[in-house]
Amino acid sequence: MDISEIKTLGSGLARPEGVMAEPGGGLVAADARGCCAKISPDGQTQFYGNVGGVPNGICLDKQGNCIIANIGNGQVQCLAADGTHTVLFDKADGRAMPAPNFPFLDLQGRLWVSNSTAGDLEQSLRQPAPDGCVMVYENNRARIAAEGLYFANGVAVDSEGKYLYVAETTRQAISRFAIGKDGSLGDRQTYGPEPLCDLGFPDGCALDEAGNLWVTFPARGAVGYIDPDRRLCMVAEDRRMEVLRRPTNICFGGKDRKTAFIGSLDSQSIAYFPVPYPGQALIHQL
Structure with missing residues (x-):
């Protein structure tokens, strides 16, 4: 992909590491100043x-609340549209995270949550x-599901809940783990x-409907995917990190x-570009 095909949306963001697309066309992004941002389809922020x-990575629940992995204070939080928030947990199996x-x-x-x-x-x-x-949080309890990982970062689960x-x-x-019924x-x-x-330090990951696992590479300024045959295909690369x-x-x-839509460490907006296959529908997009 030519870098000129990559556009941006929004303005004034600070370290928008996490980004989620809303069903109505807007975006929600994390902001390093201890808040989140709503970006309308016309770019108003x-x-x-x-x-x-x-705030680091984020996801949305069925009600549109923003769940935040807050890497700055060790809390997993739930932020409502009216700006109020609750702390879901900060420990798993009694251990601080x-x-x-x-x-x-x-x-x-x-x-x-990683x-x-x-x-x-x-x-x-x-x-x-x-x-x-x-960690996995269910029934109002957080427990450790997997350990021994080297800087656990982006997380994704397939639509059937198998992996x-x-x-x-x-x-x-x-890494991939099979998920048991329990x-x-x-x-x-x-x-x-x-x-x-080269410079293949993965950060985020997300699945599309063709079974490709998309991966971002901050040190390389690149985005690619691992296809079902487990080959890495690079889609967009911006070594000069212009966009x-x-x-x-x-x-x-x-x-x-x-x-x-791509979050980042250094941009003040959200980069976006077309992809060949639909992304896997997340729980808030169904």
């Missing part, structure tokens, strides 16, 4: 909420260690190449969910 910390990174609400109603590290964020990026995990995908950033790989996870399997590619400015999370929306 309004900020709401006061959740503190640094200091670095919640990305939440994913599957079609069975389970909330999966926790990147048990220690210092910057140190964990410089000195990789298997101290990340994935959980996790981006392990410092391992430069995607919500337990099977053994970790590497999904796709390892390492993924894909350290891309982080990806979601699908617009007409037939055939537009990819």
